[in-house]
Amino acid sequence: MLLAGAIALFAGLSVWAVWNSGRRVEELQRRLTDAHLARFRLADEFQRRLLALNNSMLRFAVRREPALWSEFERASHDLDQWLDEQSSQLHTERERDLLQQLNAAYDSYVQAARQVQATRPPVEVHPQVFPDITEFESKADRLLALGQQLAEAHGEAREGFLSQANAQLGHLRFLLFGSAGMSLALMGGLGWFVYRDLIAPLRTRLVQSEVVLERQGKLATLGTLAAGIAHEIRNPLTSIKARLYTLAKHIKGNDAALSDTMMIGDEIARLERIVQDVLRFARPSEPQFKVMRADTPLREVHSLMAAALEQKQIRLTLDSQTEQLVSMDVALIKQVLVNLVRNAAEAIEQEGTVTLRARASQTKLNGRVQEVAVLEVADTGKGIPPEVEKRLFDPFFSTKEAGTGLGLSIAARIVDKHGGALQYRTQVGRGTTFGIVLPIAQGPVENPDP
Numbered sequence: 001m002l003l004a005g006a007i008a009l010f011a012g013l014s015v016w017a018v019w020n021s022g023r024r025v026e027e028l029q030r031r032l033t034d035a036h037l038a039r040f041r042l043a044d045e046f047q048r049r050l051l052a053l054n055n056s057m058l059r060f061a062v063r064r065e066p067a068l069w070s071e072f073e074r075a076s077h078d079l080d081q082w083l084d085e086q087s088s089q090l091h092t093e094r095e096r097d098l099l100q101q102l103n104a105a106y107d108s109y110v111q112a113a114r115q116v117q118a119t120r121p122p123v124e125v126h127p128q129v130f131p132d133i134t135e136f137e138s139k140a141d142r143l144l145a146l147g148q149q150l151a152e153a154h155g156e157a158r159e160g161f162l163s164q165a166n167a168q169l170g171h172l173r174f175l176l177f178g179s180a181g182m183s184l185a186l187m188g189g190l191g192w193f194v195y196r197d198l199i200a201p202l203r204t205r206l207v208q209s210e211v212v213l214e215r216q217g218k219l220a221t222l223g224t225l226a227a228g229i230a231h232e233i234r235n236p237l238t239s240i241k242a243r244l245y246t247l248a249k250h251i252k253g254n255d256a257a258l259s260d261t262m263m264i265g266d267e268i269a270r271l272e273r274i275v276q277d278v279l280r281f282a283r284p285s286e287p288q289f290k291v292m293r294a295d296t297p298l299r300e301v302h303s304l305m306a307a308a309l310e311q312k313q314i315r316l317t318l319d320s321q322t323e324q325l326v327s328m329d330v331a332l333i334k335q336v337l338v339n340l341v342r343n344a345a346e347a348i349e350q351e352g353t354v355t356l357r358a359r360a361s362q363t364k365l366n367g368r369v370q371e372v373a374v375l376e377v378a379d380t381g382k383g384i385p386p387e388v389e390k391r392l393f394d395p396f397f398s399t400k401e402a403g404t405g406l407g408l409s410i411a412a413r414i415v416d417k418h419g420g421a422l423q424y425r426t427q428v429g430r431g432t433t434f435g436i437v438l439p440i441a442q443g444p445v446e447n448p449d450p
């Protein structure tokens with residue numbers, strides 16, 4: 001869920017960032033079009049046209065040719081029209097105001113030109129006797145000055161426009177870097193998450209029975225020898241136990257001696273367990289299969305062990321997620337589960353939880369992918385360090401002072417006899433999960449769940 005949420009968030013943010021950047025770029029493009037930039041050249045264009053007009057007027061004033069006058073009139077009409085068209089292109093208040101002043105000054109400029117045309121020229125050309133031309137020139141000067149002001153107003157507008165465009169670009173850069181940084185952070189987080197929750201657990205080792213059994217085969221001779229000794233030890237142990245019982249009766253009232261007999265009793269019990277384990281390992285019993293719900297042994301182990309573990313601050317929980325049927329020897333599978341739960345509890349240093357879980361899955365078993373039921377024992381203990389992992393299934397390998405090192409070897413053998421496999425995954429400091437993988441049964445229930 002978390003992964004899906006993060007991906008959705010990431011996708012949403014990316015789409016938003018791209019859409020937003022696209023919109024801003026489009027806006028900038030629109031603003032940078034030729035038509036938009038042309039307004040900044042308006043004053044230059046006006047000054048150029050006006051100078052040409054002045055020249056043609058002065059040429060007419062000197063030569064007085066009607067053709068020159070009509071040329072002036074046509075050009076002045078064109079300039080008037082051009083001025084009217086430009087108002088739509090201006091954006092700042094100052095530019096528009098100046099254009100208005102230009103329009104008014106232009107009218108008096110044309111008026112002054114007409115005055116020059118209407119006055120009859122004296123025979124001798126002298127500027128002082130040409131007050132009309134002087135008037136015309138002063139109008140032209142005013143127009144040029146206004147044109148200059150318009151050019152300055154353009155400059156200001158251009159500055160404003162450029163700083164706006166720069167701000168937009170800065171914003172865009174921030175957006176792009178921001179989304180790139182966010183993508184990296186999200187990717188990193190996602191990678192870490194995927195590693196922690198998807199890849200690390202894949203370190204699950206399927207202890208394919210063949211490998212285990214091959215290693216166990218090499219130790220079979222040792223097992224047979226051990227079984228012989230175990231058998232020989234069992235009888236004297238039984239008689240020592242019986243004598244101890246009568247001895248305890250005789251020394252009633254002597255507390256020190258009584259506590260000694262209790263200690264001897266505990267040690268005998270331990271020896272018996274070792275003998276039993278060795279015999280189970282060396283002479284495994286044949287399973288008696290019955291079809292039943294996969295979670296049956298889990299329920300029984302739960303009610304058998306929950307109370308005792310509770311006293312050691314360990315919670316034993318049951319989580320049954322399947323109603324699948326499997327064919328099994330429930331006593332043997334229970335024996336495996338008891339062993340796994342005991343190991344799990346021993347791996348928890350202070351308080352913690354051991355979860356018994358039954359779930360359905362699909363996995364490769366005996367060379368083909370099939371539907372399976374997995375009976376899991378998951379603990380929150382210290383995990384299995386790599387050096388222990390290497391020897392985990394070796395018979396007689398134990399890291400515990402009182403361990404026989406036979407629990408997992410016997411478990412692997414029993415599960416193998418069920419056509420299943422024993423698997424585990426572990427993380428040092430986080431815990432271990434052992435799973436008994438059993439093929440599901442097709443037949444009817446022979447011993448229904450009570």
Ligand code: ADP
Pocket residue numbers: 339343344347379381382383384388392397398399400402403404405406407408409432
């Ligand atoms: P024993 O319990 O007698 O030591 P096992 O064959 O059951 O023998 O286990 C072998 C070793 O594997 C243990 O000594 C222990 O170091 C390790 N081990 C088994 N189960 C767990 C577990 N759930 N968490 C941590 N270590 C484990």
